[in-house]
Amino acid sequence: MSHSYRIKTALSRRKVLQHGAAGLGLILLSPFAWASEAWQQLDAAKQILNGATPITQGLTLDLPHVSEDGSAVPLGIQFNGDLADDDYLTDIHLFAAGNPQPEIATFRLNELSRYPDIATRVRLNETQHVVAIAKSHQGQTFAVSQEVRITVSGCLMRSEDSQTEPLTNPRVSVNQQVAAGDSLEVRTLINHPMETGLREDSSGERLPRHIIEQFTVRLGDEVAFEAELHQSISANPYLRFHLTPHQSGELVFEWQDDQDNQARHTSELSVS
């Protein structure tokens, strides 16, 4: 169903560099070379950093070292770094450095979602680095990267595509009661092919791009959490995140795709 990227066994450029320069191993393994390389060589990440040197402590990526299915690799991102009391993260950008279109997602945070602990599933078309860049309200930047090796197990070979109806079966799992100031875990899932625009059907025709671009959560009139999704998010987007609501109200979840279609789900929240 999500064969948007052909899974290659080729090693990443990074790996080849490592092997090709065995004699320089020590230099390549030094913290400086490792820490800087992944996001300094990614144009999209450099644009966001805009010349700033990111802090490499505080932002954590949770990814398997080896994944047997590049079409849906579980990804977690957490922040437990140092920020001033009145500061908070406003943006987290995720990139798959080795994908044809590296953007995975951007999460827009605010005071209702200021303790990010987010999970989703991403497409990785080959062994590569995943990069996360975060910015705070007061302009601090953070970065982290991790390599994921993609293999396809012989016993996992697939031979069938299934059809997914776009924007069907929106699912939300959230407690309906929470104490003020406590963290509330929210899980969402919706069916959508997330067609990348890079894939061909069996007759060789290119399948047009068709993805969910925007996911918004409101509590009452306030935006609590937003995600901009890109082609590197797996089919049937899954998102787990946390809110810290201070007042009761209606939680409204909205998914919007690039054909201007929407899906909506609501849930009453009681904050005590």
Add this chain to the structure above:
Amino acid sequence: MSQPWNRLSRRQLLKGLGGASALPLLGAMPSLAIGGQHAGHVVVVGGGFGGATAAKYLKRANPAIKVTLVEPAEVFYTCPFSNLFLGGLRDMRSIAHNYDELRQRYGVDVIHALAEDIDADAHKVRLSTGDTLRYDRLVLSPGVDMRWDALDGYDEAAAEKAPHAWKAGHQTTLLKQQLEAMEDGGTFIIVAPDNPYRCPPGPYERAGMVAHYFKEHKPNSKVLILDAKDNFSKQGLFTAGWQRLYGDRIEWVGLSNDGRVTRVDADNLEVETEFGTRHRADVLNVIPPQKAGWIADRAGVTDSSGWVPVKPDTFESQQVSDIYVVGDATVAAPMPKSGFCANAQAKVVAAAIASSLEQQPAPTAYWANTCYSLVGPNYGISVAGVYRVTDGAIAEVPGAGGVSPADAPDTVRALEAEYAVGWYNAICQDTWGTQV
């Protein structure tokens, strides 16, 4: 797969020449056994496909190596073909093997005890008997353990009510008894885990085998698979086969349709999914997430994933020297966690150890794997792969493997079902030699 042995042909040749003519040559090989000396002591922990094969092939490589196999069970039941027992196609005895041939024909010292701890620095294994074995090289074939903390409510006690049957033996017969006791019209639920886990096609073969049993004995009963993945091994072939043989009797719910189970209530045979859907079963089979068998933790060879990273060329641990690990416990992807792979990896390990005991480099490794699955008694499907080390990692050789054709006549499926039996007999002969 015979490649790893090419460089050991000297030994094979010696064996072929027979004792008398070989004896004069022994003097030229100081590391071979002379006057009661041995060429090194290898302890093998675990007597499944990986461990039994390693023990036998170490002896085949060099009979002068002292090989001790530590395995608690006197009879080993294979996971391969245990689904056929559930389907009523076989009895348990037909998947039972023992260690007589390893002892009697190959001179392996088989100790039926549990390896309780490993001191890698001192090169020692402590046994449940209180004895301690000192090794020059250690082979671990620890298989998998269930992650009892992974699914809310699913622990060892729950597994007595909702069996995993993912280690053949008591759990398998328990599940079979439950299926036999079930009233017609019931629902059998299989909870399938996310990758990686033992035997990727296993849950889907099980669905077909139980559907076959239902078709013959309980025609109004159903099979429901709740899956933590969106794709599974040989999916198209399985789905088409299910439709062909069982109609709508088998239903599969994948991850993106809320198939991932997060909570198990074994007392009420009920499961709950991530988004709150509850399913009630008449017989509940929970295959939980897994990790390397616990003795691998004691040896210090597992990483944060719970599995064992190995050097691809030799399957020696990346973390502890002189310990080699084979089978389901290892991170060997793209090789799947299968009995066939464990057998193939064990041969590479035996060759690597025999070489290292003689201060020789390990021969070039490559491996093959075939996973046969039965959809019905006369309906087999397969996937095959060949693997070698490319740029420091195990990689599949492009174009060397493949899956059964999607549109094949029943005669092809029937032939593959026969090949499956042939494969099982051959690999068990190669691994244990003796059937109970």
